[in-house]
Amino acid sequence: MSALFGARFWRRCLLLASLALAMPAWSAEILLTAAEDGPGVQAFAQALREQRPADSVTFKALPDMPAPGQLPGSTRLILLDLPSLDWRLQDTQGPATLVLRISRLQARERLGNHVPAKISLLWSDPPVDRQLRLIANILPQARRIGVLYGSDSEFLLPELRQHAAALGLEIVAQHWDNINDSRPLLSLFKNSDVLLGLDDPQLYNPKTVKNLLLSSYARQLPLIGPNAGFVRAGSLASTYSDQADWLNVLDRLLDRPQAGWPRSLYPDHFKVVGNPQVARSLGIEQVDETAVATRLAEGEKHP
Incomplete structure (x- = not known):
């Protein structure tokens, strides 16, 4: 009887040990x-x-x-x-x-x-350096990057200029404080090769979209960004991160101790979206979304 009891005891111990090994080390x-x-x-x-x-x-x-x-x-x-x-x-x-x-x-x-x-x-919002590199990839002849800014988005200009200089590009900035006045737009269009839209809802919104896009078409000036939604409305292209990209970022962060979370972070997983109809109307080669996204990803540095 004691031998039988001992055998059962050790089988149970082995079973419990195997179950413990199968369970995750911790759960959050x-x-x-x-x-x-x-x-x-x-x-x-x-x-x-x-x-x-x-x-x-x-x-x-x-x-x-x-x-x-x-x-x-x-x-x-x-x-x-x-x-x-x-x-x-x-x-x-x-x-x-x-x-x-x-x-x-x-x-x-x-x-x-x-x-x-x-x-x-x-x-x-898409990181400005990634958006600038998108321009360099799909519009390699463009050198003067026109940027509309408002009082809320002006703080982004020094960062924009720093990244542009590293790529050999020039930022042509124009303040736009009255969306009913088209003169700042026309002034910017005369001095730019391409427009880069900042994710500033005071400037890029349903009230301004028609004026911005029609003006850019009239000048044959592509608009990059400010987000994927604007590409569907009529800008040429943008980078963006979708739900799968966000889940990838979260999965990585949630595996870390909370003390190691960064104070701020852009998703390093992203995609490129282009508007073929806009490309045709501007006489520009259609954006190869997958190939461009791959090139941009290969050029990014991550800690």
Whole structure:
């Protein structure tokens, strides 16, 4: 009997050991929040669950959230919109937080030049250096890069000029403070080879899109950016990151200790979108989206 009992005991020990080895070393509590629930939010949360099956991924609408300081410090908090960022900023306590899909202008409006501790910003607007390299790839003859800017986006100009100089390009900047006045546009068009749109909603919005695009067509001047949506409306091309790219970034960050999260980050995974009809109307070769994206990715440096 003792021999039989001993054999059963060791078989159970082996079974428990094999189960322990099969289980993940650790799992994370991942909490997503936004002001409103909806199909898009639920689809994103479900995609993250499928990507990280060992973790507990939960979505909770902002009205149902406690104060940030009441959340466990081990929680990996992901904010999906600006109202949730405003909620998080009300409390200096709380877990490390990833702010997803926020633009440089939106962050500056809320944070100025200071990113609070425990906050990591994942930028939604295309990085200006990537957009400039896109221009160099698809329009190699272009040297003078026209840029409209407003009071909200002026802070991007020094960075733009620095990256442009490294590529042998010149930034021709034009302030546009009255979208009903086309004279700044005409002045910029006369002195530029191509236009680079900044993700500034005061300048690039449904009210200005018709004037901007018709003016660029009339001058046979391509417009790059400011985002994928504007390409569908009539600009030539842009870089962008989609949901799969964001999930890739999150997957990498969530594998790191929270103390190692960067203060801000552009997705290193991205795609290129072009508008073939616009290319034809401007007499420009159609953008090979996959090939251009590959060349741009190969030229980027990552830590």
